[in-house]
Amino acid sequence: MLKTRVIPPTEGAHSTPLLIKNLLLSGRRYERSQEIIYRDISRYDYATFNERICRLANVLTAAGVKPGDTVAVMDWDSHRYLECMFAVPMIGAVLHTINIRLSPEQILYTMNHADDIFVLVNAEFVPLYKAVEDHLTTVEKTILLTDGDEKTADLPNLVGEYETLLAAAAPTYDFPDFDENSVATTFYTTGTTGNPKGVYFTHRQLVLHTLTQAGMMGGLDSMRLFGNRDVYMPITPMFHVHAWGIPYTATLLGVKQVYPGRYEPEMLCKLIKQEKVTFSHCVPTILGMLLNADGAKDYDFGGMKVIIGGSALNRGLYEAAKARGMKLSAAYGMSETCPLISSGYINLELEAGSEDERAAYKIKAGVPVPLVEARIMDSDGNFLPSDGKSQGELVLRAPWLTQGYYREPEKSAELWAHGWMHTGDVATIDEMGFIEIRDRIKDVIKTGGEWISSLELEDLISLSPAVKEVAVVGVPDPQWDERPFALIVPREGQAMDAKVLRDHLKPFVDEGRINKWAIPTQIATVTEIPKTSVGKLDKKRIRVEIAEWQEAGAPFLSTL
């Protein structure tokens, strides 16, 4: 280490570690009367929010939770979840946000692997909890979360019901200082093979992520995505990367926050209208669901800003959302990155260009936010140029990347090979700094010595008015190694087969955007496309199903 000048602090000087408790200081000062809302069930202001965090800390401490313990939550998105995001790490414990969309076996695995000692369980998940309870190895106590009047449930090791416990607890708590590198949160990411992997984030990482997110979303005029006069509602689960960290940022700025529980289109639309929601974020599939839902078809979203991440935003969805009054902007990140890495941004040069060009940039993964380094690397660990053409794996450095997978030394070493965090995404970076994700490394279609991006194909196919939803994967081919295969949900009343698709894609071949062997020679028209627990296209399952259909000669297959 370089011998720089480091001066020991004056005795008694306070240096303020980067702790989550400090994120609470400003919001209540800026806007004490702003509200935090849960469906039609709960509504209170920032002063009450702070008081409830203290009450929860007292409840947990009295129940025996100690610094370093893991406290897990099984809940829909709620004010209670938000309270746990603060109170649990603020007493020095670790918050495990359980992915309630995993299979019971996977949930059991993650709870044991994370050493969950204490679990807060929504009444709806009591049957699920009881199904795995016999095999839980570390859980000692539970708290019941309930939306209704029923304050008891047959939940083992029950300390009590959340609201009852909070009401009886003291409304102040003297939160201690401790090492800012203490783990604050953990959750599991589901790979395509093997067990879920636990990522974890420290107080320092979450504070830096929050400050950067606030500066980036507010300070960039061309975005003006988020300020304290916005009304925020996540449509991304809180168990998944802290709902992209935005609840922390909203709290920092004193923003009105609305939590919708589970994602029922009618409730979402009702809350958007009733609470005047101006800002949200979700994955493309959820947005598609919202736009097409029965209860929302005539709904005008009136300028609501929505960040799209998790999967690539295709142009078809971008335009469909625009027609319904939504302003979309893409962002990029993943479980391992806390998650914010880059976001859509229109610089001075693009501002001077055409609307069409700007839209093309808005659906890219965007420009890295402050403090993030992004590079393109080949499989030998060499950097490739950021010329907008060279494709390789996107690798990252930033102050808020997971420093490993919990208790997985080999996978951790792979993640951090060559001193850079490997995303598993194939990307280009252009001269303006824009990242464009070409594909997951494992989803790239290798055909006749060429690499075809499944994402690019999906993007072009989505532009067809006959297509409601699409997924493209590579399937084994004896002659070409792999061939692209398209799974398509057609729009109501629209014809779709391999020939219709070819006719749609032909002009893009003529323009030179794709080469002619990128045109899928076989497609399946289906009513639904398999998704993962966080709403992404589940290409692993899609490949398995295609193999089964091909084997069975399913009638909805169409071949050129």
Add this chain to the structure above:
Amino acid sequence: MLKTRVIPPTEGAHSTPLLIKNLLLSGRRYERSQEIIYRDISRYDYATFNERICRLANVLTAAGVKPGDTVAVMDWDSHRYLECMFAVPMIGAVLHTINIRLSPEQILYTMNHADDIFVLVNAEFVPLYKAVEDHLTTVEKTILLTDGDEKTADLPNLVGEYETLLAAAAPTYDFPDFDENSVATTFYTTGTTGNPKGVYFTHRQLVLHTLTQAGMMGGLDSMRLFGNRDVYMPITPMFHVHAWGIPYTATLLGVKQVYPGRYEPEMLCKLIKQEKVTFSHCVPTILGMLLNADGAKDYDFGGMKVIIGGSALNRGLYEAAKARGMKLSAAYGMSETCPLISSGYINLELEAGSEDERAAYKIKAGVPVPLVEARIMDSDGNFLPSDGKSQGELVLRAPWLTQGYYREPEKSAELWAHGWMHTGDVATIDEMGFIEIRDRIKDVIKTGGEWISSLELEDLISLSPAVKEVAVVGVPDPQWDERPFALIVPREGQAMDAKVLRDHLKPFVDEGRINKWAIPTQIATVTEIPKTSVGKLDKKRIRVEIAEWQEAGAPFLSTL
């Protein structure tokens, strides 16, 4: 320390220390074609800016500057200064920003005390440098800074001229990682007694200050002070708390930056017009000078946003600036605080109120920014309530407060008594979190057992149309201990004496805003009020001069 869960990082994982070099990543990505401008003399884009920082690092390294060394700058506000703010700390050295408005003796003291090894000297300061040169104990080498064609000067130990050296140096530099707690910058604050005191800030502190400043100024809609489509020009010297840290924040966001050199009103107005400056900051005295300057009297500032700090913003100046098209907003901080602590903010409650009420809040010290804790303390170290009434010393905690005065253990211990940083300011904090500075502890006027705020008196006196500028101090009084004494610069053609002043203040006594013994019984009408090197009222000198005038029975004294 609490036993929380701290997981050692995966071998090879990179955690990204908070270093100033990382502040450079985003601006050039967001806006590569934005410019950095110095008067009519220099203009280049962010790509060139980054290249010049590398060139400067190569020049300094080749000249023998090592990590931990102190590199000092004597320059007017310029692009060169900005380059030094990055290149010097980025090679692990410490940047000493010399206060060129101090006396030669004080400058000499600070240069020796800070161990300056290397000095960059503007040609205009060569005579000053040579005047102290014989007594410099640590300086080994110098670089000449010049605005004109003259590339040489009779400067001892000269390595060369800045532009010539940069042109010959390589345009890339591989900046190393090192401890984020390394000192990055130092400068001296001038107290009322004794030698100047050296404060210092680490890389970590400056990065956190920058992120918070970006988030606070951009994310708060009611401020919308600063975004990347603004054009920034400081009117606060870069030697003084890094021009309030805003050059770092501007660079983070890719903002167009304009540096005006010294503060000549005509040049300032010309640059504001020519470069379309939208955002600036200064102390009240400089703003008054700008508004009243011969070359600027008819100038319409067209909505320019200006943050006022350093001293209290009085209502008279606020209204005068408003009439000229400026949007003022107060902020609070000091040399010891990096400096940002609080800033004007109009919350939902105030937004619903009257324009007059909002103005009253805009001139207060504002609401603390994220991560800052502010409390009121009595002289025994007890906290007083934040009720808007209780007065005591404002004490602070934040991640970016100086951890001591360099090589001054006793003064450092005083600064951090009771584990809180003492500001020396008497203040109140109200229920909404607004800080109101009542006075410097040493400037409060103690009369007949009451405390009178000299700032409040100055504020009320400034409302008189006959008053151009005012300072109030306590002078010794045998009967009342102290009595307020007003120093007034009258507006041209306006009559002013003790009776006129009494008539102006009488209504405020009737309203109960001040009590009747707050009315100064003696005043002096002068053409200029003594200021410190950073443009604040120099109350120490004012007291000395008043004593001399009273002794001599000066003709411009007026007594009730």
